[in-house]
Amino acid sequence: MTDVPKIELRGVTKSFDDKHVLRGMDLKVARGESVVIIGGSGTGKSVTLKCILGLLRPDDGAIKIDGQDTTRLRGAQLDAHQAKFGMLFQGGALFDSLPVWRNVAFKVAQQPGVSRKEAKRIAVDVLASVGLSPDVGDIHPAELSGGMQKRVALARAIAAKPEIIFFDEPTTGLDPIMADVINELIVKCVREVGATAISITHDMASARKIADRIAMLYEGRIIWQGSKKEIDNSGNPYVDQFIHGRAEGPIKMQVRKL
């Protein structure tokens, strides 16, 4: 059983009207592994995560969790599938009608036998692990800075200790020191809690730190994947251009020179 991948995508396609975003994406993530997906803006990284979560239905292909296809789940089975995940949304997606601590403890508080006091204690603990003081817990998300919102969203994603965690750009908008704190936190989640993680990032320093494996998405497919040590001599011109951030190369940006 151990060699059944925790997450497996096979030939996943997804289009919005006539815009083909995913065009046959394949990816395997082992249990307890941390995979980072890199790729240009708008290549479908966030869409990939939403397909796995069952928030979007792929047009074709299979998405297996623990060997079970999940693309056709409905009702209670879909709920049970989604309960396995924690997700840090790219835009935070904090509930602005609730104070920070109730955001963080949202899932924990719904588990039977967890009192309000207990939920708040857990929220304060998790907030501390992302470098936020307990009094942040009582204010509303709209009053926080962008970086603080990101950290609250991260705290919410990990608070209930899910089996699988997705981080969509966890360090964007953070200062370099806080970014490193978050990187370490993600590593800790994977190592200590044993969670399986997929992260999306444009920040190569962060990718090197949190990844066991890096995969590059380009034009709806994974065009390269390998361990983080291999990335510097991947021999793949697309990967080279991306990690060195060069404007010139095989990846053409749709811009017109001024």
Added chain:
Amino acid sequence: MNPLAIIGRAFLEFLAVVGRLVEFAANGVRHCFTPPFYIRQTAKQFLDIGYYSLPVVGLTTLFTGMVLALQSHTGFSRFDAETAIPTVVVLSITRELGPVMAGLMVAGRIGASIAAELGTMRVTEQIDALTTLSTNPFKYLIAPRLIAGTLMLPLLVLVGDVVGVFGGFLVSVYELNFNAANYVSQTWQYLERSDVTSGLWKAAAFGFVITLMGCYHGFNSKGGAQGVGKATTNAVVSASILILFANYMLTGLFFAGK
């Protein structure tokens, strides 16, 4: 292009919308009756939809009752039937104007705010976030609103009925020189219980329609601030039209049942 094809396509499009709406409504109602129930959320909606709509509904029905007394006096004095005014006022208010005026006002107030709130939650991915936190958005967001709308509108209309009749009383006594005691006894004389209950049934139906339209358009909104604005407009317009349509259908039904 073939005009028949255009008509046919528009008709099919219309059927598709009706189908989606019926499915959405059925889903919403089902989640009203299956646990878990979010008591806190529901209580908050009771307050928002019921309590905070009292001033609007009270003022609307007050002026409606007042103008009704004046206008029926204009008509009835032409054939010496002024004594019918109390009866006309109370029947018009309880059977018709109370529920319709309250329904239209609440459609503006509540339909719009539900659509704007859910629409914003949709475009900022808060609804997706709910799903990843093991919370069914239908149960957490939609069921509480449908329940509160359907139960609170009859209560609001009951209050509105009393206020509306009181408005007619004020004008009749202070403007048209009715005897106060006579006016009150004549109000009761021809009033039947079914006059009031038929109005309250209408109110329940309107409350359901208003919250359903707000939820449906908000939940399915897309495309940022503009999309939310469009959802809000559509919610109010469709709720108002459906109220007037349902009002006729229900009146016909009660009329036939006599």
